Amino acid sequence: MREETRRLLQRYDLWPRKRLGQHFLVDESALARIVAAAELSPDEAVLEVGAGLGTLTRALAEAAGHVVAVETDPRLMVVLSQELADLTNVRLVEGDILELDPAVLMDERPYKVVANLPYGITAAVLRHLLEARVPPDRMVVTVQREVAERIIAREGRMSLLAVSVRFYGEPQILFRLKPGAFYPRPEVESAVLRIDRHPHPPVEVGCVADFFRVVRAGFCQPRKQLRNSLAAGLGISPQEAVEALRRAGIDPHLRAERLRLEDWGRLTNALAR
Numbered sequence: 001m002r003e004e005t006r007r008l009l010q011r012y013d014l015w016p017r018k019r020l021g022q023h024f025l026v027d028e029s030a031l032a033r034i035v036a037a038a039e040l041s042p043d044e045a046v047l048e049v050g051a052g053l054g055t056l057t058r059a060l061a062e063a064a065g066h067v068v069a070v071e072t073d074p075r076l077m078v079v080l081s082q083e084l085a086d087l088t089n090v091r092l093v094e095g096d097i098l099e100l101d102p103a104v105l106m107d108e109r110p111y112k113v114v115a116n117l118p119y120g121i122t123a124a125v126l127r128h129l130l131e132a133r134v135p136p137d138r139m140v141v142t143v144q145r146e147v148a149e150r151i152i153a154r155e156g157r158m159s160l161l162a163v164s165v166r167f168y169g170e171p172q173i174l175f176r177l178k179p180g181a182f183y184p185r186p187e188v189e190s191a192v193l194r195i196d197r198h199p200h201p202p203v204e205v206g207c208v209a210d211f212f213r214v215v216r217a218g219f220c221q222p223r224k225q226l227r228n229s230l231a232a233g234l235g236i237s238p239q240e241a242v243e244a245l246r247r248a249g250i251d252p253h254l255r256a257e258r259l260r261l262e263d264w265g266r267l268t269n270a271l272a273r
Contacts, residue, residue, distance in 0.1 A: 001025075001026040001027065001028055001031075001055070002026040002183050004026075005024050005026050005053060005055075005183050006183065008053055008079065008083070009053075012075075012078065012079050014075055014076075014079070016183075016184055017073065020072070020073060020118060021118025021119050021120050021121075022052065022073070022118075023116075023182040023183070023184060023185075023186045024052050024053055024055065024116075024182060024183050025055060025056065025116055025142070025181060025182055026181065026182060026183045027177065027180075027181035027182075030175075030177055030181050030192070031055065031056060031059055032059075033174070033175065033192070034056070034114065034140055034142070034192055035056075035059045035060060035063050035114070037140045037174050037192065037194055038060075038063070038112050038114045038138065038140045039138075040060070040063040040064040040112065041063075041064070041065075042063075042064070042065045043065050044064050044065055044066075044110075044111070044112065045064065045065065045066040045067070045068070045106055045107075045109060045110070045111040045112075046060050046064045046066070046067050046068070046111060046112050046113070046114055047067075047068050047070070047102060047105060047106060047111050047112070047113045047114075047115075047136065048060060048067060048068070048069040048070065048113075048114055048115050049070050049097045049113065049115035049117060049125060049129075050070070050071060050072070050097075050115055050116055050117065050118060051069035051070065051071040051076070051080055051092070052071070052076060052116065053076065053079055053080075053083070054069075054079065054080045054083050054084050056114065056115075056116065057069045057080070057084060057087075057090060058084065058087065060114055061084075061087045061089055061090050064089070064112075065089060066089050066091075067087075067089060067090045067091070068090075068091050068093060068105050068106060068111075069084075069090060069091070069092050069093065070093045070094075070095060070097050070100065070105070071092065071093075071094060072094070072095060072096050072097075074094060077092065077094045080092050093105065097125060097128065097129075098121070098124055098125065098128050101132070101133065102128075102129055102132040102133075102134060102135070102136070103132060103133045103134035106134065108134060109134075110134075110137055111134075111136055111137070112136050112137055112138045112139070112140070113129055113136040113138070113139040113140070113141065114139075114140045114141070115139075115140075115141050115142070116141075116142040117141050117142060117143050119143070119144045119147070119186070119188075122141075122143045122144065122147050123147070123161050126139075126141070126161070126164075126165060126195075127164055130164070130165065130168040130169065130195075130197075131168070135168065135197055136197065137196075137197050138194065138195065138196050138197065139169070139193075139194065139195040140174075140192065140193070140194050141192070141193050141195075142177065142190050142191070142192050142193075143190065143191060143193055144188050144189075144190060144191075145176055145188065145189040145190055145191040146188070147161070147191075148171075148173050148191035148193045149173070149191070150162055151165050151171050151193065152171050152172060152173055152193075155257075155258060155259065155260045156257065156258055157257055158256070158257045158258070158259065158260075159219070159222075159257065160215060160216065160219040160256075163215050163219075163261060163264060164212070164215070165195060166202070166261050167201070167202065167203070167211070167212075167261065168195075168197060168198060169195040169196050169197040169198055170195065170196050170198065171193055171194070171195045172193070172194055173191050173192070173193055174191075174192045174193070174194050175191070175192050176189055176190065176191045176192075177189065177190040177191065177192065202261055202262075203261055203262055203264070203265030204265060204269075205265050205268045205269060206268075206269065206272055207268075207272075210268055210271075210272060211264065211265065211268045213234070214230070214234070214264065214267055214268045214271060215256075215264050216233065217229065217230050217232070217233025217234045218230055218233065218256040218259070218264070218267075219256045220232060220233040221233070222255065222256055222257065223255070224255070225252065225253050225254065225255060226241070226245060226250070226252055226253075226254050226255065226256060226259075227241045227242045227245060227252040227253070228241075229255075229256060230244070230245070234271070244267065244270045244271045244273075245267065245270075247270040247273070248263065248266040248267040248269070248270040249266065250263055250266070250267060
């Protein structure tokens with residue numbers, strides 16, 4: 001696949017753009033494992049973010065009933081439109097996924113996401129998709145290994161991204177990829193992450209927006225104790241923050257990384273009183 005990728009780039013007189021995070025998967029075994037992990041059927045729809053040269057797109061088209069492939073680089077859209085012209089179940093969309101409504105892209109029907117995400121916008125894309133009006137039932141995404149490990153971290157090492165993802169779904173790392181699995185080689189290792197959406201919210205809060213407002217406040221100064229970071233992030237006094245934390249049964253001296261999802265839910269409800 002590596003030589004095929006090089007020849008394809010030469011044929012269209014293209015070169016990968018570093019600022020767009022363009023690293024094309026050239027490991028056939030990894031490609032097959034990614035598609036298998038999505039567990040697609042002929043009656044399902046799948047959204048691909050960053051179609052690149054269309055290698056993954058073609059594999060998805062063979063497994064799913066309908067594929068919507070989004071690509072932001074107009075140069076690659078030329079390649080995709082020609083190289084995938086024989087696929088009748090693929091719709092190509094030029095644009096930035098962060099500016100597109102997934103529900104509209106997928107005609108308001110259930111779908112899965114399979115993608116090799118650019119490292120620089122991984123967190124933004126995950127939040128955009130998970131918070132969408134119609135979120136995906138499952139996501140199988142290739143991301144930077146360190147990001148994947150942050151997402152699956154448990155209490156004691158939690159991050160804003162980990163809490164955000166876990167609110168919507170259950171993440172797990174399926175396997176890791178060495179830099180040699182891509183062309184050109186990235187400077188870091190990658191990991192394939194699967195996120196299965198929760199059928200019901202894992203915590204009960206009066207308002208989801210308030211939940212994330214509280215979580216963002218807690219992590220706004222991650223090295224400080226919660227009573228201080230909450231006060232700074234929410235614009236309340238340290239004493240008000242302490243009282244809310246105590247109502248939620250949380251030690252005010254803890255840092256945000258120590259809290260579980262359930263703790264954030266209780267804290268959100270305590271602050272709403």
